[in-house]
């Protein structure tokens with residue numbers, strides 16, 4: 001080694017730095033041992049080439065590491081910003097193009113959906129939001145990216161589910177063939193026949209929920225009550241019970257564990273290789289780890305108890321013995337955790353947003369109340385699903401809520417597999433190794449698809465002009481003159497294609513049942529002093545949205561039809577169409 005001059009040694013270090021960047025770019029090593037080798041051992045060995053030029057080993061080490069890291073960083077920076085990068089043609093802010101750490105930083109405050117939305121307004125329908133990632137606000141991208149055969153799930157799951165080293169939850173299975181195999185029991189679990197079987201479990205929980213609400217004499221935080229209800233219901237479905245948050249509150253801190261782990265999970269999804277460190281460090285992500293082991297323990301208990309009813313677990317574990325190759329317990333346990341996370345927070349967010357929107361829009365509240373009173377007058381069983389399909393206004397209110405506040409605000413990632421070459425999305429070529437997603441928040445509020453008032457809660461947009469008239473909308477005539485754009489192809493709150501939300505029908509059933517029962521039996525109003533504008537402000541995007549408080553005052557309805565309990569409230573959104 002000693003014959004090296006400082007110049008020769010430096011050239012060697014710089015060359016090794018470039019080589020290191022190439023290795024990272026091509027093989028994307030994630031294991032800490034690979035990182036140690038490339039980032040610690042290699043420069044350590046290279047120090048010997050320059051040590052004779054320095055008065056001490058410490059100085060030689062400092063020089064080598066500094067030069068090595070500077071070379072790597074310069075090389076990465078130059079490449080990612082250069083016209084030679086495969087995504088060079090796509091516009092995006094410089095920090096996004098340089099590193100995913102930027103998005104990890106931006107997403108910390110839960111406002112990444114707003115950030116992406118601003119980027120789409122500035123840069124257009126396709127934005128480069130990471131060195132190798134594109135966000136789409138383009139209805140024509142839905143089918144190529146998400147539809148059949150679509151693209152496999154993206155690497156963001158590698159970080160999010162890092163501790164699931166051997167068996168992964170369905171949502172994060174990246175191999176399409178394996179994903180299709182794992183999805184089979186889920187599809188059966190949400191067939192029409194299976195859903196019919198869940199009516200009893202749902203009805204029982206919904207009655208408990210609304211009865212408990214009826215007893216509340218003081219103002220309540222409705223989001224918390226709804227969250228506890230959805231959690232109890234999904235626990236019934238996934239683990240045959242074991243949770244009674246409605247009765248006991250969050251005494252085990254479970255809901256807190258679920259939501260407090262979300263910001264870290266989002267960071268890990270932006271920088272997936274960090275996941276390998278997260279699983280090894282005992283203090284990091286304790287809440288996330290605790291929540292997952294809590295669910296796993298419930299799954300184990302449910303497995304030992306055996307079947308009490310045909311719940312979700314019954315189908316997932318294949319208790320009926322239908323599958324030739326039944327899923328393993330490990331697979332089902334990890335899917336049980338998924339059922340709780342995917343099934344409770346999403347519906348809780350939608351239901352909470354729905355009641356917020358109704359209370360903020362008295363005309364919509366009144367119209368829905370009238371419809372519910374027509375189909376479910378006093379004495380009528382409001383948890384029966386018999387009328388759900390005919391209830392156009394109810395379905396319009398749910399869809400309008402999902403349009404404005406999709407619980408997965410920024411959509412779910414896909415990636416163009418390495419070795420596949422590229423993927424065509426209309427006239428655009430998306431090179432292999434690129435991660436992509438359709439940004440739901442931007443797409444759902446795009447005036448090219450939803451107009452007028454793309455940012456306003458206006459359920460009437462989901463009705464035909466004829467239906468609008470049948471509701472006696474005073475705005476119907478004015479709207480007949482306005483151009484109403486309503487492109488349902490751009491409405492994908494449950495994503496799309498072979499890996500979309502498999503629980504969609506259960507979610508609709510649950511939301512319709514709860515809304516009908518609550519509005520049959522309760523009047524709601526905002527607590528005086530509550531500022532409705534805080535809802536949007538408090539809504540945070542941690543892949544699954546989290547929401548703020550919704551303070552409401554409840555009063556039992558004594559007879560079926562009531563005057564609008566919030567008559568006189570300033571209903572600014574709904575006066576707008578008349579002035580178009």
Ligand code: HEM
Nearest residue numbers: 170171339342343346347408412494495499500501503507
């Ligand atoms: C309003 C309610 C809900 C919304 C808006 C929603 C939305 C979504 C979205 C956007 C995805 C990602 C799909 C993708 O990767 O493309 C997803 C996946 C999933 N959801 Fe839902 N979800 C809801 C309720 C539920 C419920 C009640 C369940 C029941 C357990 C559920 C179970 C799942 C599962 C298992 C997946 C993974 C599907 C797969 O990868 O094949 N979801 N959901």
